[in-house]
Amino acid sequence: MASAQDAAPKVVLVGNPNVGKSVLFNALTGAYTTVSNYPGTSVEVSRGFSTISGTRYEILDTPGMYSIMPISEEERVARQILLDETPHAVLHVIDARNIERMLPMTLQLIEAGLPVILVVNILDEAKRLGMHLNLELLQQNLGVPVIGTVMKRKQGLAELQQAIENYASVPHKTFTYGRDLERDIEKVVAAIHGEYRLSKRATSLLLMQKDSDIEELIKASEDPESLSGLNSVVKDIAFERRADLLLQISLERRKICKQVLEGVITQVDKVTEAFSEKLSRWTMNPISGLPILLLVVYFGLYQFVGGFGAGTLVDFLEGHLFEGYINPVVVGFVEEQVKIEWLFELIAGEYGLWTLGIRYSVALVLPIVGTFFLVFPCLKIPDIFRVWPCWLIACSSKSGSLVGR
Numbered sequence: 313m314a315s316a317q318d319a320a321p322k323v324v325l326v327g328n329p330n331v332g333k334s335v336l337f338n339a340l341t342g343a344y345t346t347v348s349n350y351p352g353t354s355v356e357v358s359r360g361f362s363t364i365s366g367t368r369y370e371i372l373d374t375p376g377m378y379s380i381m382p383i384s385e386e387e388r389v390a391r392q393i394l395l396d397e398t399p400h401a402v403l404h405v406i407d408a409r410n411i412e413r414m415l416p417m418t419l420q421l422i423e424a425g426l427p428v429i430l431v432v433n434i435l436d437e438a439k440r441l442g443m444h445l446n447l448e449l450l451q452q453n454l455g456v457p458v459i460g461t462v463m464k465r466k467q468g469l470a471e472l473q474q475a476i477e478n479y480a481s482v483p484h485k486t487f488t489y490g491r492d493l494e495r496d497i498e499k500v501v502a503a504i505h506g507e508y509r510l511s512k513r514a515t516s517l518l519l520m521q522k523d524s525d526i527e528e529l530i531k532a533s534e535d536p537e538s539l540s541g542l543n544s545v546v547k548d549i550a551f552e553r554r555a556d557l558l559l560q561i562s563l564e565r566r567k568i569c570k571q572v573l574e575g576v577i578t579q580v581d582k583v584t585e586a587f588s589e590k591l592s593r594w595t596m597n598p599i600s601g602l603p604i605l606l607l608v609v610y611f612g613l614y615q616f617v618g619g620f621g622a623g624t625l626v627d628f629l630e631g632h633l634f635e636g637y638i639n640p641v642v643v644g645f646v647e648e649q650v651k652i653e654w655l656f657e658l659i660a661g662e663y664g665l666w667t668l669g670i671r672y673s674v675a676l677v678l679p680i681v682g683t684f685f686l687v688f689p690c691l692k693i694p695d696i697f698r699v700w701p702c703w704l705i706a707c708s709s710k711s712g713s714l715v716g717r
């Protein structure tokens with residue numbers, strides 16, 4: 313028997329990491345939510361309920377994803393939710409500042425036939441950077457509802473709730489790729505006989521990109537005869553196009569996004585870039601990033617943490633302050649009060665509570681860990697260390713699988 317929870321229409325939040333999905337989820341659901349691991353994984357999915365004009369909706373917050381073609385486990389879970397559930401609406405949350413980079417996933421979701429509402433969040437920061445976005449034009453070009461929000465201040469929440477309430481499924485626009493790609497998509501679509509949660513067009517593109525989960529899904533659902541026909545069509549296309557398919561799909565999507573965004577973004581006034589933004593940009597650039605990384609490691613870690621923290625500070629605290637002043641007072645006091653030798657050793661002996669527990673943690677560990685944590689955020693080390701591995705992976709990925717998504 314279906315429970316009340318099963319009966320509630322579902323609203324699924326998807327989008328890149330750090331775009332405000334969880335802030336939106338909290339604004340929609342309030343205090344009572346559950347967080348659980350997605351079955352068979354360690355990835356957390358939050359669920360909660362929201363009542364809009366008397367109708368109770370179940371809201372799902374998914375982990376960040378860059379594309380509906382997954383690479384990481386988080387992305388796989390987010391995509392699986394889209395495959396498992398039958399959502400009333402899929403809220404694609406994007407960062408207004410990076411609209412051009414995030415819009416290709418909106419196209420993928422629309423192409424998949426999902427009931428998309430585009431939530432353009434972080435409009436406050438976009439405005440501060442002098443960006444003006446014509447969201448009505450974007451809505452017209454995309455053919456799905458587009459809502460602008462500043463979720464940090466709950467701006468746009470009422471409009472979004474209204475859009476969820478009023479969501480009515482209408483046939484989506486088709487965004488057309490180049491002629492040869494369209495010809496291949498058509499061939500695969502014609503060879504798929506079953507009905508799937510994602511549209512045949514999206515399923516074809518994922519099959520052409522060798523998406524293993526979709527291959528499994530198809531294997532389990534198609535009858536053997538149509539499966540072998542489909543396999544040979546996909547194999548022929550993959551052989552014909554070899555390495556350039558992922559890249560071509562990605563480039564064509566970007567081209568479509570450019571057309572969709574024509575006239576949408578206007579740079580009103582160029583604001584001066586804050587120093588933190590400049591620093592962030594420099595650390596992300598391979599040319600300036602490497603010298604900055606070396607400077608941070610040399611001055612920040614070696615000189616400041618190693619030289620100043622572990623050298624000067626430790627010498628002063630341990631050698632001067634504790635050895636010269638505090639220790640004689642404490643040890644003298646304990647000696648006077650405690651006449652049992654083993655108890656004295658336990659409190660103030662070489663391996664006693666005072667020596668190992670307090671003196672060493674304050675005089676040895678604190679200066680080293682303290683200086684490390686001072687230098688860690690100040691010099692934006694996280695950005696530097698995060699970007700370099702990504703850059704190296706991107707360079708070594710010859711087939712362009714990172715750019716091709």
Ligand SMILES: Nc1nc2c(ncn2[C@@H]2O[C@H](COP(=O)(O)OP(=O)(O)OP(=O)(O)O)[C@@H](O)[C@H]2O)c(=O)[nH]1
Binds near residue numbers: 329374436437463
């Ligand atoms: N300036 C500004 N910041 C926002 C806004 N909405 C969210 N944020 C901030 O963006 C950051 C990320 O928000 P989250 O809700 O955690 O992002 P998320 O999409 O859930 O990220 P993942 O869970 O990593 O996928 C937080 O620091 C928020 O405070 C907004 O409208 N304006």
Ligand SMILES: [Mg+2]
Binds near residue numbers: 333334335
């Ligand atoms: Mg989140």
